[in-house]
Amino acid sequence: MLxxxxxxxxxxxxxxxxxxxxxxxxxxxxxxxxxRQDTQYYxxxxxWGIGESYTRRMYDKYVQRELYxxxxxxxxxxxxxxxxxxxxxxxxxxxxxxxSSLNDYFDAxxxxxxxxxxxxxxxxxxxxxxVMTDRxxxxxxxxxxxxxxxNAKIQDQVLVINDLVQGIYNINKQIISxxxxxxxxxxxxxxxxxxxxxxxxxxxxxxxxxxxxxSYELYLSNGQMLLNSDSYGIVSAQGDxxxxxxxxxxxxxxxKPDVQQGLSHDYVGGSLGGLVKSTDEIxxxxxxxxxxxxxxxDALNVQNKSGITLENKAGSDLITIAxxxxxxxxxxxYTMDCNFIEGLxxxxxxxxxxxxxxxxxxxxxxxxxxxxxxxxxxGEDYTLTDAAGNQxxxxxxxxxxxxxxxxxxxxxxxxxxxxxxxxxxxLEFYVQPTIxxxxxxxxxxxxxEDFAFASAVRTNTATGNIGNAVISxxxxxxxxxxxxxxxxxxxxxxxxxxxAPVQVVIDDDGNYEIRNAAGDKIGIAPASCQGKNxxxxxxxxxxxxxxxxxxxxxxxxxxxxxxxxQPRDTFNLEINLDGFSDNTNGIQFGLLQTANTVASAGSSxxxxxxxxxxxxxxxxxxxxxAQTDLTAAQTKMQQTQELYSSSAGVNLDxxxxxxxxxQQSYTACSxxxxxxQTVFDSLLAAF
Numbered sequence: 001m002l003x004x005x006x007x008x009x010x011x012x013x014x015x016x017x018x019x020x021x022x023x024x025x026x027x028x029x030x031x032x033x034x035x036r037q038d039t040q041y042y043x044x045x046x047x048w049g050i051g052e053s054y055t056r057r058m059y060d061k062y063v064q065r066e067l068y069x070x071x072x073x074x075x076x077x078x079x080x081x082x083x084x085x086x087x088x089x090x091x092x093x094x095x096x097x098x099x100s101s102l103n104d105y106f107d108a109x110x111x112x113x114x115x116x117x118x119x120x121x122x123x124x125x126x127x128x129x130x131v132m133t134d135r136x137x138x139x140x141x142x143x144x145x146x147x148x149x150x151n152a153k154i155q156d157q158v159l160v161i162n163d164l165v166q167g168i169y170n171i172n173k174q175i176i177s178x179x180x181x182x183x184x185x186x187x188x189x190x191x192x193x194x195x196x197x198x199x200x201x202x203x204x205x206x207x208x209x210x211x212x213x214x215s216y217e218l219y220l221s222n223g224q225m226l227l228n229s230d231s232y233g234i235v236s237a238q239g240d241x242x243x244x245x246x247x248x249x250x251x252x253x254x255x256k257p258d259v260q261q262g263l264s265h266d267y268v269g270g271s272l273g274g275l276v277k278s279t280d281e282i283x284x285x286x287x288x289x290x291x292x293x294x295x296x297x298d299a300l301n302v303q304n305k306s307g308i309t310l311e312n313k314a315g316s317d318l319i320t321i322a323x324x325x326x327x328x329x330x331x332x333x334y335t336m337d338c339n340f341i342e343g344l345x346x347x348x349x350x351x352x353x354x355x356x357x358x359x360x361x362x363x364x365x366x367x368x369x370x371x372x373x374x375x376x377x378x379g380e381d382y383t384l385t386d387a388a389g390n391q392x393x394x395x396x397x398x399x400x401x402x403x404x405x406x407x408x409x410x411x412x413x414x415x416x417x418x419x420x421x422x423x424x425x426x427l428e429f430y431v432q433p434t435i436x437x438x439x440x441x442x443x444x445x446x447x448x449e450d451f452a453f454a455s456a457v458r459t460n461t462a463t464g465n466i467g468n469a470v471i472s473x474x475x476x477x478x479x480x481x482x483x484x485x486x487x488x489x490x491x492x493x494x495x496x497x498x499x500a501p502v503q504v505v506i507d508d509d510g511n512y513e514i515r516n517a518a519g520d521k522i523g524i525a526p527a528s529c530q531g532k533n534x535x536x537x538x539x540x541x542x543x544x545x546x547x548x549x550x551x552x553x554x555x556x557x558x559x560x561x562x563x564x565x566q567p568r569d570t571f572n573l574e575i576n577l578d579g580f581s582d583n584t585n586g587i588q589f590g591l592l593q594t595a596n597t598v599a600s601a602g603s604s605x606x607x608x609x610x611x612x613x614x615x616x617x618x619x620x621x622x623x624x625x626a627q628t629d630l631t632a633a634q635t636k637m638q639q640t641q642e643l644y645s646s647s648a649g650v651n652l653d654x655x656x657x658x659x660x661x662x663q664q665s666y667t668a669c670s671x672x673x674x675x676x677q678t679v680f681d682s683l684l685a686a687f
Contacts, residue, residue, distance in 0.1 A: 004676040011669030014041055014050045018662045021055060022655050029650040033195030035059050036650050037187060057187060063644045065208055068197065070637035072205035072270040077630035079271035081623060083150045083278025087143055087285060088623050091616045096142075098292065098612045101135045104128050106593045113453060113586035117310070122448030129300075133319060133443050136293040140286060140439035147245055147282045150275055151237075154247050157203055157272045158237045164200040165218070168193055169232040169254075172215040176229060205269025222267035224251065231255045235263070237276075242328045242430035246283065249276065281622060283435060284370060287350040288615045290437030294405075295598045296608055297321050297441050298345025303592065305487070306476030306556065307452030307585030308576055313492040314479070315452025315585075322440035324409070327355075327431035331420060335411040336429040343478050343553070346597045346605055347405035348434065355399070355408065355429040357421030363414070365399065368430075376401070384414065405599075406433055453586030454579040456485050456494035457557045462570040469563030471504070471571035474533060475588040476557045484555025485575075494575055501555055504534065504571040512561070514538055521545075531561035 021039040028034040035057040041050045094100050108128040112121040171193040178186045193216060200206055200218075206226060209217040215229035226233045231253045240246040249263035249272075265276035297319035304315035324337035336355060340348060352368040365382060366373040376382055381403060386395035397417065399408040408431070410417065421427040445451070456479060459471040479485045484500035487493070496502055499522055503515040510527035512534050522541055529537040535558050542548045561571060576582060596604075598611035606614065 004679070005673060008669050008672030008676060010050045011672060012666060015662050015666035015669055019659065019666060022658045022662060025650045026652065026655050026659070029652060029655075033191050033198065034650070035191050035194065036647075055187065057190060058647055060644065060647050063640060063647070064194070067637070067640045067644050068201035068206055068208065070633065070640045071198070071201045074630065074633040074637045075202045075271040076205070076269050076274040076277075077626050077633055079274030080278050081274075081626050081630060083146075083275050084281050084619060084623055084626075087146055087282060088616075088619050090139060090142055091285075091619065096135065096139060098132075098135055098139070098289075099609055099616075101128075101132050102593070102608055102612070105132050106590065109586075109589055112451065113583045113590060116453040116583040116586055117580055119310075119448045122310075122451055125451060126445060126448050129318065129445065130443055132296075133441060136289065136296075136438040136441060140289055140293075140436065143282060143286055143289070144245075144436075144439070147279060147286075150279055150282065151245065151247050154237050154272065154275050154279075157275065158235050158249075161200065161203050161235050161272065164196050164203070165227050165232050165235075168196045168200070168216060168218070169227050171196070172227075172229055176213050176215055201270065203270045203272050205267075205273070220263070220267055221269055222264070224261075224263065224267065225253075226251075236260070241330070243283075243432065243435075246279065247276065280371065281619065284350070285615065285619055286436070286438070287352075287432070287434045288611075288618070290434030291348055291350040292598060292608065292611050292615065293438040293441050294321060294340060294348050294434060295345045295611070298340065298342065298348075299592050299595070299597045300589070301444075302343045302345075302478055303476075303585065303589050304450075304452045305479050306456055306485075306588070308454040308456055308494065308579060309452045310449040310580060312577060312580075314456060314487045314494045316450070316492075317444040318450065320442040320444040322437070322442070325431055325433050325437075327408075327429040329430075330426070330428045331424060334417060334420060334427065334429075336431065337409045338431045338433045339407050339409065340433070341402060341405050341407060343480075344402060344405040347403055347599055349404055349599050350434055352430065352432045352435075353401075353404075353406075353408065354431075357417045357427040359422055359425050361418040361422050363418070363421075365401075365408075367404070386413075451586075451589075453584075453589070454582035455557075455576050455584035455588075457573050458576040458579055458582065458584075459559060460572040460574060462572060465569040466566035467506075467564045467569045469531065469561050469565045469569060469571075471559055471561050471573075473573075473584055474558035474560055475591075476585055477588070478553050478556035480556065482551045482554070484557060493577065496575065501535065501538075502573045504559070504561065506565045506567050506569045508567045510565065510567070512538075514540075531563075531565070534559055534561065 018039050021037050025036050037055055038058045039055045042052050043050070090096050105128040108121070108125040112118070112125040115121055171189050175186060175189050175193070197206065197208060197216065197218070205221040207219045207221065209219070211217055211229060213229060217228040218226040220226055233251045233253055234257060236250050236252070237247040238250060240248050249265060249268060250260045251263050252258065252260050265273045268276070298321065300319060301317040304318050307315045309315055321340055324339045327336040327338060329335060338353070349367070354366040354368055354373065356364045356366070358364070365376045367376055378384065382399045382401045383391065384393055385391050385398050385400060386393035387398055387409070388395060393414060396412055397410040397414045401407065417427055455473055455476050457473060457476060459473050461470045479487060479494065481497065484497060485494050486497050488495045496517060499516045501514045501522060502517050505513045505515060507513050512525040512527070512529070512531070513521050514523035514525065516522050520543065523538040524541070525534045525537045535555060540548050540550050559573070593609070594607050596606055598606050598608060600606045600611070600614065
């Protein structure tokens with residue numbers, strides 16, 4: 001009878017607990033982070049009835065870990081897209097597009113060149129050039145603002161991540177301190193901890209390990225520890241020493257908060273990793289835009305300096321290029337300036353540059369391309385001189401990177417910087433020539449007359465020639481002290497330099513003798529060139545008749561002779577003063593629209609329009625790829641979420657069935673107690 005009473009009692013208590021667990025599941029069906037609970041009982045092997053019980057959380061830990069990874073992947077692409085989407089829209093918008101502005105500018109140029117003396121068409125061209133310059137500045141400014149906003153989001157997310165990590169660490173401590181892991185409080189804490197980890201997985205890609213004490217250990221995808229039972233990580237986003245707009249992720253630990261370790265966004269994942277990666281794309285877009293602006297400005301300036309304006313002066317810069325660009329150094333006693341080489345804007349790359357003097361006194365020069373350092377080779381990629389051009393340099397060091405369109409000028413000699421590198425372990429310089437170049441260009445032309453449509457040089461076929469050939473100017477490309485024509489600083493008018501080619505005479509073999517103003521033979525082009533682009537085929541000579549090397553593009557103008565030539569036929573070149581109606585140089589301006597003047601992949605070059613198309617296509621391609629990856633990640637996450645919810649989520653139909661079952665079981669057990677009472681009463685009545 002006592003066994004019957006005892007069995008009924010424990011049955012009632014057990015079913016009461018089962019009803020409590022079921023009721024708790026039903027009550028928390030809409031509670032965020034709640035994991036369905038299940039109470040199990042052992043059969044008593046000593047006494048009749050139910051033995052010990054335990055309550056467990058019903059979830060698949062492997063699916064849960066997979067869900068964390070899927071959420072991190074989805075959040076990564078979502079943040080990556082959000083960081084670049086507005087910039088892509090800006091670049092594609094016709095009201096802000098460089099491409100549409102370029103078309104408008106060259107349309108206005110064509111009209112102005114057709115009537116080179118018209119100030120009205122020149123004024124429209126000036127207006128379009130102002131729009132073009134403003135477009136570069138505005139785009140760079142807006143992109144820079146977007147970069148600032150994304151960086152602010154990164155800082156905000158870092159604070160949230162640190163709060164979540166510390167929260168998980170504190171719950172770990174509470175769980176470890178509990179003797180009963182199946183108590184209601186312990187189960188609630190585990191739910192809360194999983195909820196925090198779930199939230200954290202949206203910000204970073206985390207892997208979870210459970211130690212022997214039930215404490216969570218969290219690791220990033222590269223194995224970097226985020227927290228364990230003894231310590232937790234403190235993430236920070238700090239401005240790069242060389243670029244304050246670039247935030248570098250670092251982590252320290254609560255046990256050693258002053259010791260920082262770097263974190264690569266490639267391994268952080270989640271929305272934080274996506275935002276940081278998007279800033280890389282944004283900065284590269286700024287560099288690409290700056291490269292386009294520099295190539296455009298340099299090409300226009302060089303071409304304008306090859307002509308004569310309506311004021312009978314040599315053309316000057318139409319757009320001001322801001323320089324030098326000062327590098328950042330790890331030693332304030334030494335500086336490095338980057339200057340763009342005039343006429344080599346087509347060689348300027350959308351990359352950064354780094355110069356290092358190491359502790360062994362060795363100098364290394366790097367081009368930093370998309371974050372990857374590519375070492376340049378002395379003699380091939382750059383030469384060492386000083387400001388006076390001495391080789392080897394005796395004064396302050398200058399690195400000439402003509403194939404990159406820049407020079408790097410230092411405030412000290414090579415030997416001094418070698419010693420500084422050896423003394424401090426390393427001396428570094430880092431410069432970003434193009435990242436803000438689009439914003440820093442300014443209009444230099446102020447009036448319609450500043451456009452130099454007339455060529456600085458004109459041709460003249462001498463009277464009395466026997467043949468019927470005539471000379472024509474193919475175009476001017478450059479002026480300068482090392483070219484055939486330079487600008488007189490006093491009169492601001494073009495002038496021939498000493499030994500400039502100003503006359504062509506046909507010799508007895510039909511070759512083209514090139515002569516200077518004194519009549520000296522300074523070069524010869526073979527008859528086989530047939531008069532086409534004569535200077536391109538000329539072998540240049542010194543006074544003794546020896547072959548000499550001239551700078552690329554010399555003499556900065558090109559001629560052709562068409563028709564039948566006879567020995568001693570003479571053709572002349574002269575400065576084109578008062579040639580206001582001439583549009584020869586203006587035609588050369590128009591050719592810039594399709595000329596390959598922007599450095600592209602490898603050694604290839606593209607036009608302004610193609611360069612901008614490449615810029616927008618590159619960003620658009622990255623976005624399209626990310627959107628495809630996002631769709632796949634979201635689909636995968638949804639599948640995993642459904643799989644996880646199938647075990648961890650509360651099913652009301654199932655719980656309602658359990659409620660009825662446990663109620664019936666409770667009633668049955670209570671009847672056992674009633675039966676035992678009846679038996680007991682009967683026994684008492686028998687005595």
